[in-house]
Amino acid sequence: MHQVIPVAVLMLVLFAFALGPDRAPMAHAAPGLFWVAVLFASVLAVQRSFALEAPDGARDGLRLSGLDPGGVFLGKTAAVALQLVVLEVVLTAGVVVLYGSHVRSYGSIVVAALAGTAGLAAAGTLYGALAAGLRVRETLLPFLFLPVAAPVLLAGTRAWQAALGLGAGNVGSAGDPWVPLLLVFAAVYLSLGVVIFGPLQEAS
Amino acid sequence: MSSSGKPALSSWSPMTTWVVRGLGIAAVLSLAGTLWLGLWVTPPDQMQHDLVRLVYVHPPIAWVALYLAFGVAAVASVLWLWPRTRSRFWDRLAASAVEVGTVFTALTLVTGSIWGRPTWGLWWTWDARLTSTALLLVLLLGYLAVRRVAADPDSRARRCAVVALVAAVDVPIVHFSVDWWHTLHQGATVLNTNLSPTIHGSMAWTLLLGFIAFTLLFAWMLAIRYRVEALSEHLQSSELDVALHERWAEGTDADTGPVVTSPVVTGPVVTEPGGALV
Numbered sequence: 001m002h003q004v005i006p007v008a009v010l011m012l013v014l015f016a017f018a019l020g021p022d023r024a025p026m027a028h029a030a031p032g033l034f035w036v037a038v039l040f041a042s043v044l045a046v047q048r049s050f051a052l053e054a055p056d057g058a059r060d061g062l063r064l065s066g067l068d069p070g071g072v073f074l075g076k077t078a079a080v081a082l083q084l085v086v087l088e089v090v091l092t093a094g095v096v097v098l099y100g101s102h103v104r105s106y107g108s109i110v111v112a113a114l115a116g117t118a119g120l121a122a123a124g125t126l127y128g129a130l131a132a133g134l135r136v137r138e139t140l141l142p143f144l145f146l147p148v149a150a151p152v153l154l155a156g157t158r159a160w161q162a163a164l165g166l167g168a169g170n171v172g173s174a175g176d177p178w179v180p181l182l183l184v185f186a187a188v189y190l191s192l193g194v195v196i197f198g199p200l201q202e203a204s
Numbered sequence: 205m206s207s208s209g210k211p212a213l214s215s216w217s218p219m220t221t222w223v224v225r226g227l228g229i230a231a232v233l234s235l236a237g238t239l240w241l242g243l244w245v246t247p248p249d250q251m252q253h254d255l256v257r258l259v260y261v262h263p264p265i266a267w268v269a270l271y272l273a274f275g276v277a278a279v280a281s282v283l284w285l286w287p288r289t290r291s292r293f294w295d296r297l298a299a300s301a302v303e304v305g306t307v308f309t310a311l312t313l314v315t316g317s318i319w320g321r322p323t324w325g326l327w328w329t330w331d332a333r334l335t336s337t338a339l340l341l342v343l344l345l346g347y348l349a350v351r352r353v354a355a356d357p358d359s360r361a362r363r364c365a366v367v368a369l370v371a372a373v374d375v376p377i378v379h380f381s382v383d384w385w386h387t388l389h390q391g392a393t394v395l396n397t398n399l400s401p402t403i404h405g406s407m408a409w410t411l412l413l414g415f416i417a418f419t420l421l422f423a424w425m426l427a428i429r430y431r432v433e434a435l436s437e438h439l440q441s442s443e444l445d446v447a448l449h450e451r452w453a454e455g456t457d458a459d460t461g462p463v464v465t466s467p468v469v470t471g472p473v474v475t476e477p478g479g480a481l482v
Contacts, residue, residue, distance in 0.1 A: 126370060130363055134353055143349055144367065147342040148374045151381040158385070177384050185377055192373060199285065200366055202359070 004048065005087050008041040012094045026099040031160030034095050035153045038088060039120070042149075043142050045083050046124035049076060050132040059132070059201070069198030073125060077193065081121035088113050104165040108179070112159035115182035116152045122189035123148055129200050155181040216431065224431075227424040234417035241410040255322055260410050262315040264418035269312045270337065272422055273305025274372070277347075281368035284361060295361035296437075298368055299351055300429035304422060306344040313337060332383045339378050343371040357437065 015033045019025045026033075053059045062072050092109070095101050103109060127145045131137040159178040216224070242260040249256035280298035283289045316334065317327050328334065350367050353360070 123370070126366075130350075130366060134355075136349075136353055140349060140353070144346045147339050147346065148370060150339055151374070151377045154381045154385050177380075181377070181381055181384075188373055188377070189370075192370065196285075196366055196369070199362060202362065 004041050004044045004083070005090055007044060008037045008087055008091055009094055011037040011040065012091065012098055016098060023100045027101050028166060030095045030099045030101040031164055031166065032153075032157045033099070034088075034091055034160065035116070035156040037091055038084065038116070038156075039146065039149055039153055041087055042080070042084055042120045042124050043145060045080050045087075046121075046128040046145070047138070047141060049080050049125070050128045050137075054132070063201055069201055070194035073129075073193045073197035074190070076128075077118075077121045077125045077190065080125055081117050084117045084121060085114070088117065101164050103163065105163045108163040109160055112156055112163065112179050112182060115179060115186055116156040116159075119152050119182060119186035119189055120149055122186060122193050126189065126193045126196065126200070129197060151185055152182065155179075155185070224424065224427045227420060227427065231417065231420035231424045234413060234420055238410060238414045238417045241406065241413060246406045246410050255319060256407075258315060258319045259407075260414040261418075262312065262319060263411070264414040265308050265315060266312040266337075267415060268418050268422045269305055269308035270340070272419065273301050273308055274340070274375070276301040276426070277305060277368050278372040281365040281372070284365045285369065292357070292361070292437075295357075295364065296430050296433045297426075299364060300426050300433055302344055302347045302351075302368065304425045304429055306341065306348060308418075308422065309337065309341045309344060313341065332379075332385065335385075336375075336378050336382045339382075340375065343374065347371065 012033065015029070015037075016026055019029060053062075063069075092103075092113075096103065124145055127141055127148070131141045131144070134140060155178040159176070159182070162176060162178075238260055242257050246257070246260075248254050277298045280294040280301065284291070284294035284298065313334070316337075320329065321327050347364060347367050350363050351360070353363070355363070
């Protein structure tokens with residue numbers, strides 16, 4: 001964690017270098033940059049989460065403990081999600097300070113961030129378990145996880161654009177499909193993970 | 205290492221061979237028919253001129269890629285995961301469908317791009333349909349990457365089935381999100397305009413033949429790919445069997461300690477102590 005957060009903040013700085021010193025393009029792109037940073041940071045967080053288990057054989061220990069695999073999945077997901085929430089708080093502050101964004105609606109950015117984080121953590125943990133123990137896990141995890149997580153980037157960015165008063169969307173308009181989409185994504189991957197985590201563990 | 209049903213899985217019955225051969229012949233004939241009708245018989249379109257001829261190819265390829273191949277892969281993966289229907293057959297079928305489907309998905313993008321350049325003036329636009337097809341291609345490539353990871357067949361099958369299932373669940377989400385993201389589709393889809401009653405009679409028939417031809421082609425390629433998969437699994441396990449038999453034979457012939465003479469095991473046996481000395 002003490003490495004993932006600095007990397008994510010570093011990403012914000014690098015984005016600023018890429019988009020030039022003008023504030024306008026950065027403020028405009030801020031929601032997207034925030035979610036891209038979260039997406040890449042979640043890959044790192046998931047990798048850390050599974051790398052930590054490897055040396056002591058903690059995964060076998062968890063399996064031997066007789067705990068329900070679905071519960072283990074939810075626990076790991078919650079841990080990753082909590083780390084991501086901390087990271088998002090830091091990143092939000094970074095976006096406001098570095099890019100000069102103004103938050104219009106705190107409620108909707110928090111709801112969108114939480115829903116998106118739950119989905120990212122669930123899908124990431126699922127793929128993390130799949131890639132854990134393989135020699136190619138460092139490249140396999142982003143390859144599998146990022147395209148699946150693309151809807152989160154898309155919906156999260158749109159929801160944040162509305163909340164930061166950018167783009168055409170009105171703040172928190174009722175017809176916005178983005179927060180429901182994030183919630184559906186989270187619900188689908190949480191339930192899929194609970195069902196599939198057990199059989200998946202047998203493979204690795 | 206060798207299952208009892210191995211010979212039956214890797215060799216086809218005469219009946220199956222005959223059916224697959226028939227499929228191949230039908231696919232080639234119908235493709236030739238589509239080509240002939242599409243290039244010579246049907247008239248050029250009033251608006252799109254000769255470009256319209258791509259319509260006999262692109263929608264059928266897209267149908268095979270996006271519905272047929274992906275559907276077969278998803279259903280086969282679920283059937284593998286379901287303990288009651290678990291068999292190697294579903295694993296191989298899913299892998300074959302994904303591999304053939306990847307080719308067709310790539311072709312969908314390429315033919316669409318070729319059509320889009322003169323029509324829209326762009327090779328690529330961030331249209332909903334294009335974007336979700338491109339994401340689907342990446343998901344399929346991810347499956348193939350998992351497939352290539354060396355593992356024992358059972359855990360590989362398990363991993364692949366999970367990847368296919370997770371990807372299949374993602375497809376509708378991707379579809380809707382991208383759809384809402386950018387719904388600037390150029391009028392109606394290619395399919396809708398051309399199935400309208402105003403379409404020229406021979407064009408509708410050619411398009412229909414195109415769908416049949418590419419479906420047959422997919423079925424044929426799927427069968428062949430399945431056979432290759434079964435044979436390569438057979439080869440891997442039989443190679444191991446051959447090596448084991450050679451090793452056993454050595455044990456009975458020469459009783460002078462470690463085997464350095466065997467061509468099969470020399471490599472690791474000789475180099476490893478050398479590496480350790482250095």
